[in-house]
Amino acid sequence: MPFNFTISPDFNPRNLPAWYIFNTWLQKCLGEAIHLEWYNDFDSQRQAIREDQIDLIYANPFDATMLVREKGFRTIASPTGVSDETVIAVNRDSGFQSVGDLPAEPRIACTDDPHVRLMCMMMLEPADLDASRLQTRLRDTYVLVSKDLIQGDADAGFFPEATFDDLSGVVREKLQPVARSEIQLIRHVLMSGPGLAQKHDAICDCIAGMAAQAKGQSIIEGLGFGGWDMLDQESTEFMIDLMDTLSSE
Amino acid sequence: MTGKHMKDMNPADIVGDYTQTRLTFHDGSSRVVYTTAIETPMPGGRLIVSRTDPQGIITHVNQSFIDMCGYSEDELIGAPHHILRHPDMPAAAFKGLWDTLAEGKKWHGYVKNLRKDGGYYWVFATVIPNIRNGKLAGYSSIRRKPSRRKVEEAEALYQTL
Numbered sequence: 002m003p004f005n006f007t008i009s010p011d012f013n014p015r016n017l018p019a020w021y022i023f024n025t026w027l028q029k030c031l032g033e034a035i036h037l038e039w040y041n042d043f044d045s046q047r048q049a050i051r052e053d054q055i056d057l058i059y060a061n062p063f064d065a066t067m068l069v070r071e072k073g074f075r076t077i078a079s080p081t082g083v084s085d086e087t088v089i090a091v092n093r094d095s096g097f098q099s100v101g102d103l104p105a106e107p108r109i110a111c112t113d114d115p116h117v118r119l120m121c122m123m124m125l126e127p128a129d130l131d132a133s134r135l136q137t138r139l140r141d142t143y144v145l146v147s148k149d150l151i152q153g154d155a156d157a158g159f160f161p162e163a164t165f166d167d168l169s170g171v172v173r174e175k176l177q178p179v180a181r182s183e184i185q186l187i188r189h190v191l192m193s194g195p196g197l198a199q200k201h202d203a204i205c206d207c208i209a210g211m212a213a214q215a216k217g218q219s220i221i222e223g224l225g226f227g228g229w230d231m232l233d234q235e236s237t238e239f240m241i242d243l244m245d246t247l248s249s250e
Numbered sequence: 251m252t253g254k255h256m257k258d259m260n261p262a263d264i265v266g267d268y269t270q271t272r273l274t275f276h277d278g279s280s281r282v283v284y285t286t287a288i289e290t291p292m293p294g295g296r297l298i299v300s301r302t303d304p305q306g307i308i309t310h311v312n313q314s315f316i317d318m319c320g321y322s323e324d325e326l327i328g329a330p331h332h333i334l335r336h337p338d339m340p341a342a343a344f345k346g347l348w349d350t351l352a353e354g355k356k357w358h359g360y361v362k363n364l365r366k367d368g369g370y371y372w373v374f375a376t377v378i379p380n381i382r383n384g385k386l387a388g389y390s391s392i393r394r395k396p397s398r399r400k401v402e403e404a405e406a407l408y409q410t411l
Contacts, residue, residue, distance in 0.1 A: 100294070124295050126374065129397045182295040186312070238382065239390070243299070245356070246376035246392040 003034035004056040004197055007049070009189060010040050011061060011114045011161065019223030020059075026220055030207035031200060043113050056196040057204070062187045063115035066241045069234075073195045076237040078208050079188040080226035086162035087120040089180040092150045100128040100180050103156055108136045110146040110155035116187060119247050121159040124180040143168075151175050186243055190232065205231065256330060258282035264368040271337040275330070276344070285337060288369035291395075292318065298373065298393040304386050306331045320366035331391070336364040340411035351379055351389065360396055360404035372401045 006027075008020055024037045035057065040046035047064065049055055050072060060068055062085055068074035091097040107130065111118055122132065138155055140146050143164045149155035151172070162181060165173075191208065193201050211217035212228045221228055258281055261268070268284040275281070292298075298318055301310040311326050319326070319334060326333070335344075339362055350357040358376040365371065373393035380387045 123394060127294055127395045127397050129399055180295050183293075183314075184295075184297050186297075186299065235382070238380070239301075242378055242380060242390050243297075243392060246358075246378060246390070 003036040005038050005049075005054055006035045006057040007038045007040060007046060007055050008059045009061040009064070010042055010046055011112075011117075012059075013163070013167075013225060016223065016225050019220060019225075023220050023224060026211075026217065027204070027207060031203055033200065043115060053194075053196070056194045057192070058194070059189060059191050061114070061116055061189060062240060062244060063119060065190055065192070065237060066244060068192055068194075069237060069241060074192040075198075075201055076232045076234050077191040077193060077201075077205055078229040078231050079190050080224070081228035081230050083163075083188065083226055084185045085116055085120075085187045085189060086182045086184065087117050087124070088160045088162050088165040088178045088182075089121050089124055089157050090150065090160060090165060090176045090178045091157050092153060093175055093177040095156070095177075097156070097177070097179055100125055100130070100157075102179075103128060103130065106134050106136060107156040108138060108154070109157055109159065110138045110140055110149035111159035112140055112143060112146065114159075114161065116244070117159050117161050119244070120182050120184065120187070121180075123247050124182060147172050147176065187240060190237060190240075191229075192237075256281045256333065259284050259366075259368070263366055266368065268368045273332075273335055273337055275332050275335070276341075276348075277330075279330075283335075283337060283364060284368045285364065285370070286368040288367075290318065290365065290369055290371045292371050292373055292393070294395045296394070298391075300326075300331070300391050301380070301388055302331050302391070303388045306389070308333075309388065318365070318371055319363065320369075325366075334363040336362045336370055338362050338370075338405075338408065340408050342411040343408065347377060351377060354379055354381070360400055361393070362405075362408075363393075372396050372404075374400070 006024055024035055028035050089100060097103055138149060143160055146158040147168060150158045193204055208229050209231050212221055256279055261284060264284045266286040266288050268286050270282060270284055272280055272282050296314045298315045299312040300308055300315050302308050308326050308329050308331055311323060316323055347357045356378045361373050361375045362370050374396040375391060375393045377389055377391045380390055
């Protein structure tokens with residue numbers, strides 16, 4: 002039986018081929034068969050985690066809590082220079098210049114991306130807006146979130162910063178960011194589960210040495226990363242504590 | 251870990267007209283502080299992050315912390331977290347904090363913090379015990395921009411405590 006590897010569903014589709022190449026490279030480095038499994042949404046991925054079907058994951062920071070504290074996953078690395086910042090954007094013609102200008106019960110377009118929702122909700126707090134006052138419009142993609150804003154079907158939209166900055170020029174011209182996070186401490190994390198416990202150190206060695214090889218460096222670039230920052234467990238525990246504080250009220 | 255000795259604030263660091271107060275802390279130490287009426291608003295989207303050891307001595311700060319309080323990293327590391335205590339904050343508010351943490355629970359509330367220059371900034375603060383391998387390793391404090399309405403409610407409440 003091969004081990005199962007999965008990627009947080011919020012990956013950039015442009016990097017999809019690079020994840021397959023990464024998986025092939027990792028199998029060669031480890032000498033183990035690893036199957037790359039994709040999930041279309043966070044709920045189905047979490048269900049697979051709960052059922053112990055996942056051995057290796059490039060995880061959304063929001064899910065790190067469950068992975069570490071409930072399922073015994075261990076941290077390997079995070080991408081260098083890629084922190085998970087977020088943006089709240091509005092239609093440029095809306096006249097909204099800050100979150101304080103939004104209506105008392107704003108229509109919010111967003112996806113099911115959990116860390117984006119959590120961080121954007123934090124940025125709405127200074128305007129006295131909490132979940133009970135939002136009319137949430139759940140969309141499958143950030144293109145649809147943008148469309149809601151452009152068509153006036155939503156007052157504000159939640160985006161990962163990288164996705165917002167990557168929108169086409171035509172779309173960006175019609176949107177205006179009114180809040181951007183600068184937290185710098187929240188990142189996606191590559192983690193191994195109990196099924197790979199015997200291979201954890203070997204995976205760490207593979208990842209730590211990846212950038213030193215020409216092929217490895219080219220794969221890292223294909224993933225859109227500057228490299229891998231090897232993490233100790235305390236770094237992840239701290240990020241989990243931090244995410245925990247964001248969800249409190 | 252033993253914290254740095256808490257010196258009185260230096261009038262030369264203060265910007266604007268100030269009021270002098272002597273604060274006494276839960277550990278019995280005291281310090282003269284100078285306060286002004288100048289508020290520095292907390293920027294949205296940023297988090298002030300600090301960590302302490304179990305005795306409340308600062309072991310880690312982020313750049314937002316340094317930017318907002320006006321102290322350097324060297325001045326903060328090793329200092330007790332009450333270096334930020336503003337005399338307008340009632341002792342009862344902090345008793346609630348320590349009672350909650352002693353139960354191993356997360357605490358949150360609205361806090362007026364004192365800057366090195368005598369000014370202040372309001373935050374919505376969350377403090378959590380860092381439990382590692384079942385033992386208390388320290389505390390993390392995460393602070394973010396509060397709603398103005400909640401700050402006004404807190405100010406009114408604190409004046410009654």
